Amino acid sequence: MKVTVRPFLFIRDALGDQREIEVKLNSSATISDLLTTLRREYGLPDEIPIGRGVFELFHGNEVRNMVILKDGRNIRFLEGMETKLEDGAEIALFPPVVGG
Known part of the structure; x- marks a missing residue:
């Protein structure tokens, strides 16, 4: 199967400034499988340098600082990484955004 990944802001920059990435996965794939593929085959890093600091996307296999939507719905309200x-x-894929 194929899924379309749309990375935003500096996550997009880390993936070569691609607006869309078509990823081939097996038919039983989950969000966890997709992120593993993006890390291994597309170079999604664990950390992204931002200014004088580092923005951590992953700590081991734990996702940090990233909002993931599947078809417009936050995976936190679905089955999380096992969606x-x-x-x-x-x-x-969005980095967290705050504002006022």
Whole structure:
């Protein structure tokens, strides 16, 4: 199956400034499998240098500082990292955003 990944802001920069990435996965893949593929095959780093600091995306296999949407829904309200993917799913990767 294929899913479309849309990274935003400096996550996009870390993935070569690609607006969309089509990723091939097996038919039983989860969000966890997708992130493993993005790390291994597309170079998604564990940390991203920001200014004089470092922005941590992963600590081991734990996801940090990233909001993940599957077809517009936050995976925190689905099955988290075990959320199953379907052919044609759209995944958005955002760093956390704050403002006022």
